[in-house]
Amino acid sequence: MSKKGPRRSFASDNNAGVHPEIVEAIRAVNEGHVIAYGDDDITARAVKLFRKHFGKDVEVFFVFGGTGANTLGLKAITKPYQAVICAETAHINVDECGAPEKFTGCKLIALQTPDGKLRVEQLEPLVHVFGNEHHVQPRVVSISQATEMGTVYSKQELKAIAKFAHANNMLLHVDGARLANAAANLNASLKEITADAGVDVLSFGGTKNGMIYGEAVVFFDPKLARDFKYIRKQGMHLPSKMRFISAQFETLLSGDLWRRSATHANRMARLLATELEKVPGGKISLTQKVEANGVFAVVPKQFIPQLQKKYFFYVWSEAISEVRLMCSFDTTEEDIHEFVALVRRTVK
Amino acid sequence: MSKKGPRRSFASDNNAGVHPEIVEAIRAVNEGHVIAYGDDDITARAVKLFRKHFGKDVEVFFVFGGTGANTLGLKAITKPYQAVICAETAHINVDECGAPEKFTGCKLIALQTPDGKLRVEQLEPLVHVFGNEHHVQPRVVSISQATEMGTVYSKQELKAIAKFAHANNMLLHVDGARLANAAANLNASLKEITADAGVDVLSFGGTKNGMIYGEAVVFFDPKLARDFKYIRKQGMHLPSKMRFISAQFETLLSGDLWRRSATHANRMARLLATELEKVPGGKISLTQKVEANGVFAVVPKQFIPQLQKKYFFYVWSEAISEVRLMCSFDTTEEDIHEFVALVRRTVK
Amino acid sequence: MSKKGPRRSFASDNNAGVHPEIVEAIRAVNEGHVIAYGDDDITARAVKLFRKHFGKDVEVFFVFGGTGANTLGLKAITKPYQAVICAETAHINVDECGAPEKFTGCKLIALQTPDGKLRVEQLEPLVHVFGNEHHVQPRVVSISQATEMGTVYSKQELKAIAKFAHANNMLLHVDGARLANAAANLNASLKEITADAGVDVLSFGGTKNGMIYGEAVVFFDPKLARDFKYIRKQGMHLPSKMRFISAQFETLLSGDLWRRSATHANRMARLLATELEKVPGGKISLTQKVEANGVFAVVPKQFIPQLQKKYFFYVWSEAISEVRLMCSFDTTEEDIHEFVALVRRTVK
């Protein structure tokens, strides 16, 4: 596969560029001096917008990237002898090179799931160790919303996990790198699927939703945020020219850009899925529900190299020849029809 | 002091905005999809430029920010039982909230200096502990170039420290958040004050030199860089949409923007110093040589609040009523004359 | 269950006392002053004995306890972005409260096994991540010999795992808290099941083999041990009055005390297993082969409380009502017959 991918690939929502309104926002705040590290008016406005969307008491901290948002958010609510329960497919478990373990000291207890979603029944057997100093002490249930498998927890599912966690003196952390996609899918407000569902700490993704860089760590209980400014700095994630992250979030959240982009990406994924299913001969089969902006499909092994010559995407499971196809805010219907046309020609 | 500072303060080069050419670079690369995490053509071009400036064998890695650049660069060349020797005023020692200790596990051995610059004579007594397992083992000498006190190591001074370090199986790390200012001051190329002087690892600052965000970790011996891609990812500093950092560095390094901006900031600092010294009655006295973009001056305590009403800047030492005044790429002669006029009126 | 167990329980080989010859050794070396921290003649003699048993080039370091031996041994051969593969039942995974993660920074990748023993086939799918910075990099395969399930790896099994590890640039670590029991079971020398089988680093247990305290970390390749004296000290496991650990190991290894004790404990376990199987009505069934000093058996739930009134032991799996019964150097045939008699009366 050439390193130079096609102009719009299906490899990752991180391969997309930046929404033009975001670039404009950067330029718009680039005037004169403002206090560094977040003590500026632009940041104050962005935080206010977070409170509008997530609830008036939330504490919000901006950081550079997603691995930082997850890891530092988890650090804020754990001690090193505690454990974080997550799905085996969780980004924190497989895609962050052990950052959570290194920085929090905690063990991750990774559970197998068919679709990236944890169930309460899986959590129950893990709590018998409470009080026994030989065993790490489960403290956090961490879920991804939307999941890395393109699926979405319903409000009921979220509430059930939050209820179980709280009943067992645990907290619910959400990796929301694609929370916008989940909200779009559920036709819900951001608050309904976080604060109202019992979430305690959230990584809210900006990058995958059209920003250049920047994620937010949102605490729904201010007490949990008490140390976070120190954790963020010691965790190497306090941006000096903060206004430029804040301006991006302001642009995302002041109107409906966040939802517009996510809704579009979701719609493109569903279109792609529908079109792939129509490929004759049943050669392509979906492996997951398409609830966000990702499509998981089995493509016979022999066809993959040819497709990858023109389109950059990842093989998710060599074992079952499953590929992952991601859509972004900038994916077009044409992109999809061209790709599916290639698939049709290839598998014929 | 109002949180809304004046349009251009003397508080920090981080309070400045972004050079317009940098914003334009962001916009220019925002087209279509490219592979995330650095495997793209823009990043390849930026790395090539680093090799042009620093030497053809250097390994370069971009990260989000300066604390990350320093901490992860140190991590790459230390083991937790080792120690990093630095000046007491070093950013890694006082301004990173313990990030180096937390992430590397190492002790920082901080030495007092009159001007932010380490001397070889101070290092000599520290090496007698080699081989004794009760004591941390010095492994790195870390210096700031320019220093946090606005001073600059000469080439000879750099070489002397490098020679001592290497003779004692230690490495030389440079926090080059303001390396451009040092090069401008010494009228030297970047290579002359790094590779040619014996530097092993460098944090090369972009943010203070007019970028939005982004620093580079440069390894002059590729063997030292072997693990760094993992350290960067586990260290939460692998930007996903890497092209946007790369494009900024490309803009900085392809022409002379990096030097132009630094030279200007240095010149403004010298102008400010000169004008302050002319204030009648000897009321203002400089405490450090002005070799980069910072001015350190004693201002009688009673005048400071009045100045801070109009200009945001930091008191460096309450004890001696010393203030720090920083200039940036965008500081103007007018800014300086207006400020000094206010000083004159105030101290009269 | 009363905290005061019966005089000899089946709960753990850690509940046993100390072999009288060991106490005598402590007294024998308690004369005058010797250099602390291991630079004494007694320690030199003990190290020599380790070289006799394990190979003339091994490097040996004594530490206080087993969790320290495992964790620090792993630290010596890993970097934080690497991973340690182990069985889900491994002591390092479930019984050390996350010490390995906290101190090494590494992720533990825990694999399910029927009997506590890893198979090469399980390891193969884990090596495809090499070189990909998003994923932790497997560096160590850690096995327990004997396992926590009372089973023992054969020499062939050990060699197969070592071969696979080395072929993939990984190392083989052995938690040998019960290595003596394994050697006794295999009728092998300590060298045959470590150095000759390809083991790289070993925790050699003293405590479970009749010592008061003290374990050894053995490196079969001296290069791997280069940093260990610092790791041990920074890892809080450098005993000051070292001679008293050394004297215990000398007593264990100068004659055949280590093997005598292990052979006896193994024999008692087999006797216990045999007698339990004879309990009428098939009420008790073994779940694991009895190859070391532990017996795993299903005992109907309703009988367990009554047995625990008189004998302290642990329920291993509530789900299947499986109990663990451990024998020690001091378990007697009478102990076993009395216990089995109680079982017979109880289940009748």
Place this chain on the structure above:
Amino acid sequence: MSKKGPRRSFASDNNAGVHPEIVEAIRAVNEGHVIAYGDDDITARAVKLFRKHFGKDVEVFFVFGGTGANTLGLKAITKPYQAVICAETAHINVDECGAPEKFTGCKLIALQTPDGKLRVEQLEPLVHVFGNEHHVQPRVVSISQATEMGTVYSKQELKAIAKFAHANNMLLHVDGARLANAAANLNASLKEITADAGVDVLSFGGTKNGMIYGEAVVFFDPKLARDFKYIRKQGMHLPSKMRFISAQFETLLSGDLWRRSATHANRMARLLATELEKVPGGKISLTQKVEANGVFAVVPKQFIPQLQKKYFFYVWSEAISEVRLMCSFDTTEEDIHEFVALVRRTVK
């Protein structure tokens, strides 16, 4: 210097052996099985004795060694972004190979002192950073009692430091590896110089006071101890055969063995100091008050090698030719007179 020192050296109280009553205690509890890890009657009795000596509400945890006691005690009361203030000569700062930094993540702020004792005036300038996320946040003042320089804090001095710490939301940690020597010097009970003086957490030394191994971490506010059982286990310092540490502490604390031994060692140190001062010609001069069991004296450089041929001791400062001479529970008047006689012959 031959590694085989003379029968009783002046090198370290760790070079001494074990008090015979302690060895007897080990033997006495070596009967049958008891629950491991501290859930046994012997440990319960030892804890009761600690409560008798230190106050009825203290929480006590036994660990293997002193570096562990200090490091884990500090871990219990800090977060990684906080700092521990100590004397530059503190054991935690210079003799633990960075264990505190590695395990707690905290920075140690080491202050120069003439005699190993911190003064409140030194602490005052350090508290202005509270609330500023760029700087580590001082949380603990850690002092050694007796100090590493053989001096002892008076009750008034202790109280002044505790008062300052508490007034600034900090805690007072005491490295009491030689607390018994301090109590003997002050003719005070253990409680008077800990609980009554405002100490929050204490490392209480057993090893230097005649035990084989074993130290205690004492929390004077039970709330601070809430996590400690997990910290101890994850910190690799939960002894499995706990009864053998407990029995040693029981022996130390049930009668007056702890004070007898310390008083004797102190008396020997004073005798040694007095005799050294009498050496004609003023060739030997003391550099510190002799308040515990150590003597610090300047001995002309040329005489040291000859003395070290017969007596193992450490040069403390090459620069001023200062040596450290430690006395132990087993040092005799003869030992001292023989040594001083040698000194007299040598310096003549």
